[in-house]
Amino acid sequence: MGSQVVHALKELTVDITHGEFVAIMGPSGSGKSTCMHVLGCLDTPTSGEYQLDGEDVSRLGRDDLARIRRHKVGFVFQAFNLMAGATAQANVELPLLYSGEPRVERAEKAARALDAVGLADRRHHLPTQLSGGEMQRVAIARAIVNDPGIVLADEPTGALDSVTGGEIMALLDDLNGRGMTVILVTHERDVARYARRVLTFRDGRLITDEAQGRAGDAVTVNAPESGPSLE
Amino acid sequence: MTFSDCLLSAAASLRSNKLRTALTTLGIIIGVAAVIAMVGVGKGAERRIDEAIQGLGENVLFVRNGTSVSGGVRGGSNSKVSLTKADAAAIERQASAIAIAAPTVRTTGQVVSGNSNWFTTVYGVGDAYLRARDWTIGEGRTFNPQEERAAAKVAIIGETIVEQLLPGQNPIGNIIRIERIPFRVIGVTRPKGESSWGRDHDDVVFVPISTAKSRMNVGERFRGRFVRDITVKARSADLLDAAEEQVMEVLRQRHRIRPGQPDDFYVRNIAQYLEARAKSERTMSMLLAAVAGISLIVGGIGIMNIMLVSVTERTREIGLRMAVGATGRDILLQFVAEAVAVSLIGGLVGVILGFGGSLAAAGIAGWPVITSPFSAVVAMGFAALVGVFFGYYPALKASRLDPIEALRHE
Ligand SMILES: Nc1ncnc2c1ncn2[C@@H]1O[C@H](COP(=O)(O)OP(=O)(O)OP(=O)(O)O)[C@@H](O)[C@H]1O
Numbered sequence A: 001m002g003s004q005v006v007h008a009l010k011e012l013t014v015d016i017t018h019g020e021f022v023a024i025m026g027p028s029g030s031g032k033s034t035c036m037h038v039l040g041c042l043d044t045p046t047s048g049e050y051q052l053d054g055e056d057v058s059r060l061g062r063d064d065l066a067r068i069r070r071h072k073v074g075f076v077f078q079a080f081n082l083m084a085g086a087t088a089q090a091n092v093e094l095p096l097l098y099s100g101e102p103r104v105e106r107a108e109k110a111a112r113a114l115d116a117v118g119l120a121d122r123r124h125h126l127p128t129q130l131s132g133g134e135m136q137r138v139a140i141a142r143a144i145v146n147d148p149g150i151v152l153a154d155e156p157t158g159a160l161d162s163v164t165g166g167e168i169m170a171l172l173d174d175l176n177g178r179g180m181t182v183i184l185v186t187h188e189r190d191v192a193r194y195a196r197r198v199l200t201f202r203d204g205r206l207i208t209d210e211a212q213g214r215a216g217d218a219v220t221v222n223a224p225e226s227g228p229s230l231e
Numbered sequence B: 001m002t003f004s005d006c007l008l009s010a011a012a013s014l015r016s017n018k019l020r021t022a023l024t025t026l027g028i029i030i031g032v033a034a035v036i037a038m039v040g041v042g043k044g045a046e047r048r049i050d051e052a053i054q055g056l057g058e059n060v061l062f063v064r065n066g067t068s069v070s071g072g073v074r075g076g077s078n079s080k081v082s083l084t085k086a087d088a089a090a091i092e093r094q095a096s097a098i099a100i101a102a103p104t105v106r107t108t109g110q111v112v113s114g115n116s117n118w119f120t121t122v123y124g125v126g127d128a129y130l131r132a133r134d135w136t137i138g139e140g141r142t143f144n145p146q147e148e149r150a151a152a153k154v155a156i157i158g159e160t161i162v163e164q165l166l167p168g169q170n171p172i173g174n175i176i177r178i179e180r181i182p183f184r185v186i187g188v189t190r191p192k193g194e195s196s197w198g199r200d201h202d203d204v205v206f207v208p209i210s211t212a213k214s215r216m217n218v219g220e221r222f223r224g225r226f227v228r229d230i231t232v233k234a235r236s237a238d239l240l241d242a243a244e245e246q247v248m249e250v251l252r253q254r255h256r257i258r259p260g261q262p263d264d265f266y267v268r269n270i271a272q273y274l275e276a277r278a279k280s281e282r283t284m285s286m287l288l289a290a291v292a293g294i295s296l297i298v299g300g301i302g303i304m305n306i307m308l309v310s311v312t313e314r315t316r317e318i319g320l321r322m323a324v325g326a327t328g329r330d331i332l333l334q335f336v337a338e339a340v341a342v343s344l345i346g347g348l349v350g351v352i353l354g355f356g357g358s359l360a361a362a363g364i365a366g367w368p369v370i371t372s373p374f375s376a377v378v379a380m381g382f383a384a385l386v387g388v389f390f391g392y393y394p395a396l397k398a399s400r401l402d403p404i405e406a407l408r409h410e
C-alpha cells in the first residue's frame, strides 16, 4: 500500500474567543472533524501552533492532552457514543471518574447536569430506553458535567430529525447563553444559523469566516468579545 | 481513577455479559479448586506423618511376638510368645545402631480417684520406654531404678487422666486406684495431643513393668519373663534400617532360629509404613498440582482471549473514555482490573469448590485433608496473578489505541 501524506488542514489561522458560538461548515472531507480534533486536544497539528487559554498545547504528549481534555473540553458526537450498559447517570459521571472526583460529588454533579438538559427524571434509564434526542441530551450533559469552557459538537443533529435537532440546538444555544464556548460542525444551514460565526472549510483551508445574525436575532452581531483568548 | 472505581467499573462491564464471564472463569475455577485440594491433601499427608512420628517417638521400631507374613501379620491370641526382658537387654547391649530397647506389657482397666473413674490403657514400662517414645515429664518425675526393681505402686499419668480424675488439683502425690490397687502419682507427661485418626495419646497411664507383671492382669502369656513387645529407638533416622537388621540378628541368634526358618517375632517400622502411605497421598497432591497449573494457564489464556475480543468490541467505548479524559494508564488499569476481577470471581468459586471437594475427599477417602485460610489466600493470589499476567497484553493494546480512530470504529 502506497502511503501518501494527507494534509487535512492547511494554512489555518483562527482565533476563537471564550463565549463564542461557532459553526463549522464545508463539504465532506474538507477537514472539519480534523479541526475539531485539534481544538479538542484529541490530535495535535503536524506543524503550527494551537494555544488553548494562552497555553501552547500543540507539543504535548498523549497523557497531558488527556488531562487537558478532562477539564477544558466536552465532546458531543453525532452517534451519541453512550455506554449501552450504563444508565444515563453513569454515562454522565464518566468524565468525573477520570478527573478524580469523589463518588458523592460525581453523583451530585451528574444529577445537576442531567437536570440542566431536562432529563432529571431519566437518570436511571439505560440508553436503549431513551429516544435519540434524549440520548443526545445525555451526551450533552456528559460534555458539560465537568464544567468545561468549550463544548465541541461534531454534527450533533446529524442523526436526529429536524424537530429534535432544533431542541438540541436550543439546548446548545442555552449553554452558550450561560457563557460556554460552543463550536459545532454541521452540514445544515438551519443548524448553523444558531451560531454567531460560521467558518467554512474547503480542502483543508478556511475559506470564509463570517459573523452572522442568529436565528431570530434582528441584528448582526460583529463585535469581538472580550475574555481569555483561544487562538 | 481510584482503585475502587476501577473495580466497580470492571464489575459493571462483567455484569453486562454474565454468561461470557461465567464461561471465562471456568478454567480458573478448576485451577483454584485444584490448588486448594492440592494444598489440603499435601498438608494433610504431612501433618499425619508428623503426628504419627510425634505419637510414636522419633526413630522407633516395634518388635512384637508372632510371625510376619509379607506385610500382613499372622498369629492370634494363642500364638507362641517369645520376647523376653532379657531379649531387650541383649538388643540394647549388642546392637550398635540402637540407643534404647525397652520391654513393655499392656492392660486396660478402670482408674478411680474419689468419685471419678475412667477407663484407660495402662502400660507396664520403664523410664527407658518413656525416653524411647519421646514422652517427657511435665510435672513430677519419672520412675527411678529402685521403683522399677521393687514393683513399686507408682504411676505416671497422661494429661487426659489428670483432666478426668484430678481436675484442678495438683496430681503429684495423689493416690489413684487402678483396678482397685492404689498407686501414687509421681509424674504427669507433657501432652502429645490427638492423632489424626482421633486417638488421644494422652489417655494413658504408665506403671513400672515389674509392678504390672506382678500385681496386674496383663494376660497369662506375659507372666514371668515374657513381654508384649520391645520398643526400640535407633540412634538416628539413618540408622533405622541398620537397627532393624541388628534386631533380627540378635533375636534370631537368641531364639536359635536356623536359616530358612521363620522368625517367631517381627519388627514393625510404623513410621516407614506411614511414610509409604503418605507417599501415595503426595503423588495425589502432585497430580492435583499439575491439574492446577494446567487449568490456571488454560484459564488465563481464556481470559486473554475474551479480553482481546472485549477490547475490539469496545473500541468505541475506549475512544470515548479517552475523549473524556482517560489516560492510557487509566485504560490499562481498567482492563487489567477486569481481567483480575474475572479471575478473582473464578478464584472465589474455586475456593468454595476446593474446600467442598477437600472435605468430601476427607469424608469419602478418609484422607486427613487440611483446609486452611492460608491455602485460600494462596489460591486467590494465584488467580489474581493469572488475571494480571494474561490481562496485561489486551489491556496494553487497549491503552495504546488512538482516540480518534477508536471513536470512528464501527
Ligand atoms: N487518520 C487519517 N489518515 C489519513 N487521512 C485522514 C485521516 N483522518 C482524516 N483524513 C483525511 O483528512 C481529510 C479531512 O477529514 P475530516 O474527517 O476532517 O473531514 P470532514 O470535513 O470532517 O468530513 P465529513 O463532513 O465527511 O465528516 C480527509 O481527506 C480525510 O480523508
Ligand SMILES: [Mg+2]
Residues within 6 Å of the ligand: A032, A033, A034, A154
Ligand atoms: Mg467529519
